[in-house]
Each structure stands twice: as structure tokens, then as C-alpha cells.
Amino acid sequence: MDQNTLHMILSIGIFVLAYVLIVLEKFDRTVVALSGAALMILVRVISQEKAFVEIDYNTIGLLISMMVIVMITKRSGLFEYVAIRTVKIAKGEPVKILVLLSIITGLLSAALDNVTTILLILPVTVSVAKDLRLTPVPFIIAEIFASNVGGTATLVGDPPNIMIGSSVGLSFADFLRNDAPIAIPLLFLTTYIFVLIYRKKLVTTPEAKSVVMSMDEKSAIKDKPLLIKSLVILGLTIIGFLLHGALHYESATIAITGAVVLLLISGTHTEHILKEVEWKTIFFFAGLFILVGGLKETGVIKMLAVGVLDLTQGDLLLTTLAILWVSAIASAFIDNIPFVATMIPLIKDMGAISGMNLTPLWWALSLGACLGGNGTVIGASANVIAVGMAEEYGHKITFKHFFKIAFPIMILTIVIATVYLLVFYV
Numbered sequence: 402m403d404q405n406t407l408h409m410i411l412s413i414g415i416f417v418l419a420y421v422l423i424v425l426e427k428f429d430r431t432v433v434a435l436s437g438a439a440l441m442i443l444v445r446v447i448s449q450e451k452a453f454v455e456i457d458y459n460t461i462g463l464l465i466s467m468m469v470i471v472m473i474t475k476r477s478g479l480f481e482y483v484a485i486r487t488v489k490i491a492k493g494e495p496v497k498i499l500v501l502l503s504i505i506t507g508l509l510s511a512a513l514d515n516v517t518t519i520l521l522i523l524p525v526t527v528s529v530a531k532d533l534r535l536t537p538v539p540f541i542i543a544e545i546f547a548s549n550v551g552g553t554a555t556l557v558g559d560p561p562n563i564m565i566g567s568s569v570g571l572s573f574a575d576f577l578r579n580d581a582p583i584a585i586p587l588l589f590l591t592t593y594i595f596v597l598i599y600r601k602k603l604v605t606t607p608e609a610k611s612v613v614m615s616m617d618e619k620s621a622i623k624d625k626p627l628l629i630k631s632l633v634i635l636g637l638t639i640i641g642f643l644l645h646g647a648l649h650y651e652s653a654t655i656a657i658t659g660a661v662v663l664l665l666i667s668g669t670h671t672e673h674i675l676k677e678v679e680w681k682t683i684f685f686f687a688g689l690f691i692l693v694g695g696l697k698e699t700g701v702i703k704m705l706a707v708g709v710l711d712l713t714q715g716d717l718l719l720t721t722l723a724i725l726w727v728s729a730i731a732s733a734f735i736d737n738i739p740f741v742a743t744m745i746p747l748i749k750d751m752g753a754i755s756g757m758n759l760t761p762l763w764w765a766l767s768l769g770a771c772l773g774g775n776g777t778v779i780g781a782s783a784n785v786i787a788v789g790m791a792e793e794y795g796h797k798i799t800f801k802h803f804f805k806i807a808f809p810i811m812i813l814t815i816v817i818a819t820v821y822l823l824v825f826y827v
Contacts, residue, residue, distance in 0.1 A: 405699070405700075408444075409700065409701060411444050411446050411699075412441065412447075412695040412696050412698070412699040412701060413696070415437050415441055415692070415695065416437065416692055416695065416696055418437070419433050419434060419436070419437030419692055420734070423779065423800065424800045426799055426800060426801075429681075430685055431681045431684050431685040433688075434684075434685050434687075434688025434689050434692060435684060435685075435687070435688040437688060437692045438688040438689075438691035438692055441691055441694075441695035442691075446698065446699060447691070447694055447695045447699075451694070451698060453691075454694075455690050455691055455693070455697070455698075456690045456691065457686075457690055457738055458653070459652065459653040460516075460653070460738070460782060461653075461683060461686060461687065462656065462657055463514075463517075463653045463656045464516060464679075464682070464683060464686070464782070464786065465678055465683060466653065466656035466657045466659065466660035467516065467656050467660075468520060468677075468678045469660040469663070469664065469674055469675070469678065470631070470634065470635060470638065470656070470659055470660050470663055471520045471524070472674050472677045472678070473627070473631055473664070473667050473669055473674060474628075474631035474632075474635060475524060476623070476624060476627060476669065477623060477624045477627040477628035477631055478621045478623040478624065478628070479622070479628055479631065479632075480524040480525045480528055481528055481618075481621035482619075482621040482622055484528035484532065485532075485613070485616045485618035485621060486618050487501055487502065487525065487529060488529055488532065488533070488613045488616075489613075489614060492614070493533070493609075493610035493613055493614050495533060495535060495603035495604065496596055496603050498529060498540070499539065499543055499595065499603060500592055500596060502522065502525070502526055502529070502540055502544060503543045503544055503595065504547070505522065506518055506519070506522050506544045506547040506551065507548065507550055507551030507588040507592075508588075509521070509522070510547070510548040510549070510550075510551035510552040510558050510559075510783075511551045511552065511554040511555045511558045511581070511584070511585075512555070512558075512643070513557070513558075513639055514552060514557055514558055514559065514560075514642065515548035515551065515552035515558060515559055515781070516782045516783050516786055517656075518552075519544065519548050519783045519790075520790075522544055523544070523787055523790050523791070526540045526541060526544060527791075527796075532609070532612070532613045532616070533605040533609050533610070533613060534605060534606065534609045535603065536602075536796060537791070537794070537796055538791070538798055538802075539595070539598075539599040539602060541787055541791050541798065542595070542803060542806060542807065543592065543599070544787065545775070545783060545787045545788075545803075545807070546595065546775050546807060546810065547588060547591070547592060548787075549771060549772065549774045549781050549783060550587050550588045550771075550775070550814065551584065552771060553580050553583075553584040553767070553768060553771035553772055554576065554577070554580050554581040554584035554585060555573060555576050555577060555581065556571070556573045556575075556646075557573070557642055557643065558576075558771075559774070560737070560738050560782065561738065561741040561766070561767060561770040561771055562576060562580070562767055562771065563652075564738070564741050564742060564745065565741065565745065565766060565767055568745045569745070569763055571763065576767075579764050580764065580767055580768065580771075582821075583768065583817070583818060583821045587772075587814050587817060587818075590817075591810055591814065594810055594813075595810075627667055627668075627669075630663065630666050630667055631667070634659050634662055634663040634666075637659065638655060638656060638658075638659035641659070642655060679786070679789050679790060679793065681789060682785055682786055682789035682790075685785060685789070686785065689736055689779065690736070693735055693736050696735070697742075697743065702735070702740060702743045703743050706727075706740075706743050706744050706747050707747065709723045709724065709727050710723075710747060715751070715757060717757055717758065717761065718823075720751075720762060721761045721762055721765045722765070722819060722822070724748070724762055724766050725765040725766075725768060725769040725815065725818060725819060725822060726769065726815065728740065728741075728744070728768075728769025728770045728773055729768075729769040729770075729772060729773030729811070729812075729815045730773065731773070732769065732770045732773030732774050732776070733773050733774065733775070733776025733777050733780045733808065734776070734777060734779075734780070736779070737770040737771070737773065737774055737780070737781065740770065741766065741770050744766055745766075748763070748766065760826065761822060761826035764822065764826060765822055768815075768818045768822070769815065769818075772811060772815060772818060773815065775807050775811040776804070776807060776808045776811045777800065777803065777804055777807070777808065778798065778800050778803045778804075779800075784803075788803070
């Protein structure tokens with residue numbers, strides 16, 4: 402057995418073992434991911450230098466910076482204010498609240514990105530559920546789904562779209578024209594499905610409703626000067642995200658700038674804010690990036706992608722559907738960022754060789770990778786962040802529980818996306 406084959410077998414073995422342990426939840430998932438990453442380096446599947454290169458520091462920087470902004474903003478009482486307003490608009494009805502929060506999450510994810518939206522909306526969700534004496538888990542799962550579906554609609558909504566757009570030269574308007582017409586209806590459809598699933602659990606007492614409806618949202622604001630500073634910086638950061646292409650700055654650079662400025666002007670203690678960052682989630686991501694980097698380094702992901710393209714033998718219809726479905730399934734179980742990074746040059750090469758019209762393939766890759774991220778708790782960055790934050794608040798969402806509810810709905814969205822691509826592109 403040659404060394405390349407051995408390394409390929411080792412990378413698959415380590416990844417599968419780590420994944421099984423994460424699914425079984427017998428050990429802390431961060432420890433499992435970091436242990437798997439360390440093993441990849443120790444058995445020389447990937448060198449330490451290449452392993453660190455595989456970590457997506459743009460994602461890590463964006464996550465930490467937005468956590469800092471959110472933690473500072475939280476001190477102003479803004480989230481409690483929004484929670485009370487949301488409850489009052491919905492007249493204290495939990496089902497209406499789920500619909501409101503899901504739609505808001507989806508639309509914000511399209512305008513910002515799904516990770517930032519989850520960081521902003523989850524504290525509000527936990528506060529609302531606490532006031533109504535309900536578990537926030539149904540709301541959080543619906544919001545995770547909404548964030549990924551909404552993020553599919555635009556260039557900035559989900560990392561795979563940013564990668565495809567920058568590599569192929571597709572604009573914000575291109576994604577609005579091609580992804581939004583399917584993503585927005587899917588947002589409303591999946592929200593309705595979650596209402597059907599959870600409506601019997603979303604029942605509160607008249608006493609809890611009356612208590613919440615009698616709350617004064619204005620009194621929730623604890624620090625008005627801090628609120629103004631936080632909203633200004635948050636607003637400028639959001640504008641920066643929308644203009645990041647024209648500004649030629651990565652989203653992490655914009656977020657880091659916003660976090661640093663807010664730390665400077667807020668008067669809060671830096672050490673207190675940094676203690677509240679979800680470091681467990683950050684290190685889980687680092688481990689996961691290295692684990693997938695091992696698969697990438699040994700050619701496992703490329704082999705999968707090439708196999709799909711070889712199987713279809715250049716047929717546009719089969720290739721489009723294969724990319725959609727393989728991207729969806731792979732993105733549910735493997736992080737969609739390295740998968741998309743591998744698929745982009747392969748699709749380009751195939752176009753150069755066969756002269757095939759690549760337009761349907763880019764939209765198939767975008768829809769498959771973004772929507773497929775809803776399949777498991779580790780399928781997308783927003784999922785990992787939401788589950789990590791929920792656990793910090795004392796509400797554990799297990800791999801099995803999420804998979805049982807979300808995976809079938811994800812498959813439904815891919816079936817609908819299949820019909821969409823067949824009608825409009827193939």
C-alpha cells in the first residue's frame with residue numbers, strides 16, 4: 402500500500418470516528434473535533450502548517466467580532482426590549498411568535514449573513530420563551546432553518562454564495578434574480594411546516610400571557626447611551642457587509658473594525674466581554690476545519706466531486722441534478738465551505754473541456770450547499786453557533802433531535818429546488 406492510499410484511509414477513518422462520536426454525544430463535541438484535528442496532524446495526514454491554513458480565519462474572525470458586538474449591545478437591554486415588542490405584536494401567542502421570529506430571521510439572513518443574524522436573534526428568542534415559560538428549542542430549530550433558507554437568497558447571506566460569486570463573477574443582483582425566487586417562498590413554506598410540527602407544544606398559560614402583555618418594553622432599556630453607540634456601530638457594520646464587494650474588504654475585517662471601535666467607545670471591560678465569547682464553538686470550528694482539511698489534503702473530497710462529474714458524462718440535466726443533490730447531502734454532513742471550494746474549479750474545468758453551459762450548475766451548487774446545511778447541527782456555521790449558544794443558556798439540542806426534525810424538511814426543500822432548476826434552467 403502506497404503512502405497516499407494509507408493517508409487517504411487514515412483521513413477517512415479519523416473523520417468518520419470523530420463524526421460518530423459527535424453524533425453519539427458521549428463526549429464533548431469540541432474535545433472530539435480538536436482530538437480528531439490533532440490526530441490528523443500526528444499521523445501526518447496533513448502538516449501543522451497546512452492544517453492551520455485550512456482554518457477559515459475569515460469565518461473565525463467574523464464570529465468572534467460579531468459575538469463581541471452582540472455581548473456589548475446586550476448590556477443596553479435592547480434584546481429584552483425587542484423580545485417584549487415581539488410578544489406584544491403577536492398578542493402573546495407562541496405560534497405567532499414562532500412565525501414572526503422565523504420570518505425576521507430569514508429576511509435578516511438575506512440582508513446580513515446567517516451567522517450574524519443568529520447571534521442577534523437567539524438572545525431575543527431565549528428571553529421571549531423564558532417570559533412565556535416555554536422551552537426555546539422549537540423556536541431555535543425553526544430559526545436555524547430560516548437563517549439558512551433566507552441566507553440562500555443573496556450573495557452575502559451564506560459563505561458558499563460569497564465563494565461562488567467571487568470566483569465566477571456573479572453579483573448581488575444575480576443571486577437576487579436566481580436564488581431569491583425559490584429561497585423566499587421556501588422560507589414561508591418551511592416556517593408553516595414548523596408551525597404544524599410544534600403547534601401542540603407551543604401553548605402557554607393565560608397568566609404568563611397577561612404578565613408579558615403588561616410589561617413595559619421601555620423600562621427594559623438599561624443604558625440608553627450604550628444602546629445608541631451599539632446601534633450606530635451595528636448599523637455601520639451591516640452597511641459594511643452590504644458594501645464589502647465595493648470596499649474590497651473581507652467581512653471579517655469589517656466585523657473586527659466594528660468590534661474594536663465599540664470596545665473603545667462603550668466603556669465596557671474588555672476582559673468581561675471576551676469571557677462571554679462562545680470559545681467552545683470557536684474551537685469546535687477550528688477542529689472541524691482541520692478535520693475536513695485532512696479529507697481535502699488526501700483528495701477524498703476531490704475524488705467525490707470528480708466521481709459525480711464522471712458519472713454524468715457531461716449531460717447537462719444529470720450534472721445539474723447530481724451537483725444539487727450531492728452538494729445538499731455532503732453539506733449536511735461535511736462543512737459546505739471546503740466542498741464548494743473543491744467544486745468550483747472542477748465545474749470550471751468541466752466547462753472548459755466540454756463547452757457545457759455552466760449557468761445551471763452554479764445555481765445548483767449554491768442551492769444544494771446552502772439548503773443542505775440544514776440537514777444536521779454541524780451542516781452550517783449558523784447551526785453550530787445556535788446550538789452552542791442554546792447550550793450556554795441551558796437548553797441542549799442533540800444531534801439526533803435536530804436531525805429527526807430538520808433532515809426530512811431539508812430533503813423537501815431540495816426536491817422543490819430540483820423542480821425549480823428543471824423548469825427554469827435545464
